[in-house]
Amino acid sequence: MGIDIPWARAELANFLQLTDLYRRPDPPGVSIISSQLSNRGSLADIVASAHVVEQILERVLPDWRTTVPNARNRTTNRWCQHREAAQRADAALQRDAEVREKLGDNAPQLSAGTFHPWAWEGAHSLWASGHFREAVTAAARKVNAEAQNKLGRRDVSETNLFKQAFSTDAPKPGQPRLRLQADDGGDTFRSRQRGAMALAEACFAGIRNPNSHEDALPELPEHEALEQLATISVLARWVAVATVESA
Incomplete structure (x- = not known):
């Protein structure tokens, strides 16, 4: 709103x-x-x-x-x-x-306040003080922690966690899955699971990991940080709405 x-x-x-x-x-x-x-x-x-x-x-x-x-x-x-x-x-x-x-720039604008709470609440305080790269990292950590909580897992995290969670394989003992829709064996089911897995890898391998080395990198411009935060928000929303399928 x-x-x-x-x-x-x-x-x-x-x-x-x-x-x-x-x-x-x-x-x-x-x-x-x-x-x-x-x-x-x-x-x-x-x-x-x-x-x-x-x-x-x-x-x-x-x-x-x-x-x-x-x-x-x-x-x-x-x-x-x-x-x-x-x-x-x-x-x-x-x-x-x-x-x-x-000024000829009447394009839609993103508001971080409308992002998924896992993304924005994790980043909010750091964002307010201008620590944009660290704020994005904190948001990714929050989403990882919430996914671990939802799956009841502490043995894996980040990319490996989401690869297993969104796998199209049947769940195994100790390895529940996140399903964006019921597994009907169709192409749409496989496509959504594969897309979620790829997005998670992009969030952690492509965004979270480089941002963790903030001492070696310049501060992110705010608009670039907002784009990254929006990407993490999409993953957060998918994790939140997915159902857990256990063995």
């Missing part, structure tokens, strides 16, 4: 109002010379609002913590980075479709 834009914009607007700076009026009959500014909202209200706003920002601007400047002097307003990120996110929510249309 896509983001509720009116709700998200209202939450951002509320946060911006709470963190707005103003100079408190002097008490009656007293004149105070001070440059100190205060937020309009109470700290408790701002913190509560920030909890929601940060989750909106991670959906709309996943790399906001690293791309939005964070003022070194936070004594004036500790929420300065949040405020600028909220303003950018509001503009994106309001005008993203218009901008893409006017």
Whole structure:
């Protein structure tokens, strides 16, 4: 399900109002010379609002913590980075479709939040901090662990696990299979099993293993990492919907 834009914009607007700076009026009959500014909202209200706003920002601007400047002097307003990120996110929510249309790039876009939970939940925290290669690796590990749980196996993992799981051979003791459809002996059954096996090998041999050597490789561009994460999400969804066939 896509983001509720009116709700998200209202939450951002509320946060911006709470963190707005103003100079408190002097008490009656007293004149105070001070440059100190205060937020309009109470700290408790701002913190509560920030909890929601940060989750909106991670959906709309996943790399906001690293791309939005964070003022070194936070004594004036500790929420300065949040405020600028909220303003950018509001503009994106309001005008993203218009901008893409006017710039001639109105193609469909992927949202990691719609990926299978095994893929996105495994990658989410690392993705938010800009560790894209490590996030993809974490997603692959999560899918491997969930497949092991579903099959009740700890003796094999990753490529070997999925080769055995999606094999068209009959299950053996200790070697259950994952079936995307009932084994009717037809070409479609064999094709789906073979495709799932090939996709799993691509995810682990072609994506997860190289990404594990991140110290020797440059950081992945975000769009490439998103493509890899989408591939892992497809495998996760197939594993989740498959039935287990045991001997």
